[in-house]
Amino acid sequence: MTFLTGLTNLTNWLGNVIMPTLAGLLFVIAVLRAARNAPFQYAMYGGFLSLMVSGLLRAIETFSRVRAWNDPDQVWVTMLGLVNWSANVFLPVYGVSQVVMALLHYGGAGFRIYPGAPWARHIIIAMASFSVSGLLRMAEFFVQQGTGGVS
DSSP states (O other), rough: OOOHHHHHHHHIIIIIIIIIHHHHHHHHHHHHHTTOOOOHHHHHHHHHHHHHHHHHHHHHHHHOOOSSSSSSTHHHHHHHHHHIIIIIHHHHHHHHHHHHHHHHHHHTTTTTTTTTTTTHHHHHHHHHHHHHHHHHHHHHHHHHHHHOOOO
């Protein structure tokens, strides 16, 4: 076993076993503190961050399996897959959620929870999300059309 293999196994164990377990523990602490009317937000945020570490590790593992371990373009392909997924999957879903939030705020829902939350901000964020996703898809289309060379 090499040092790199041991480091990889340690990272997988920490990210896929320990961090979700720690997230569960932090959520239990948050519930117990909320029941006693004590500040619970830090424990709740810590639980979400622990889950995010595990999720990001699994996402990077998935994106990096596209190429062989000794391919020099593995980091580039991993980053390209992450950007592609973020812009083509996450941003449209986020844009739809912002449209829903704008409609709810425009209709007056949640005005006691978030006083003065402008609905126009949610519309602008939704338009920006859809625009970035669309521009990336358009760039991908032009790159795919241009891969045959100049004729």
